[in-house]
Amino acid sequence: MTFQRPDAPESPPVTGGVRRFIAAYDSDCECGEQIGPGDDAGYIDDDSTASCADCCDEAEES
Numbered sequence: 001m002t003f004q005r006p007d008a009p010e011s012p013p014v015t016g017g018v019r020r021f022i023a024a025y026d027s028d029c030e031c032g033e034q035i036g037p038g039d040d041a042g043y044i045d046d047d048s049t050a051s052c053a054d055c056c057d058e059a060e061e062s
Contacts, residue, residue: 018045018059020041020042021042022039025037031052035052040053044056
């Protein structure tokens with residue numbers, strides 16, 4: 001079973017995309033940006049690592 005953040009939506013969008021949520025605890029985005037409690041974050045497609053708001057915006061634009 002894959003780790004699931006308790007502060008994130010349970011399942012990815014059917015067509016891919018970004019599952020956005022408000023972070024409940026600290027983590028790091030793959031780009032190196034720190035995600036802190038209360039920050040906008042998301043899972044891109046079905047990644048298991050949270051991404052920062054900027055990376056989520058980029059993914060939605062492409």
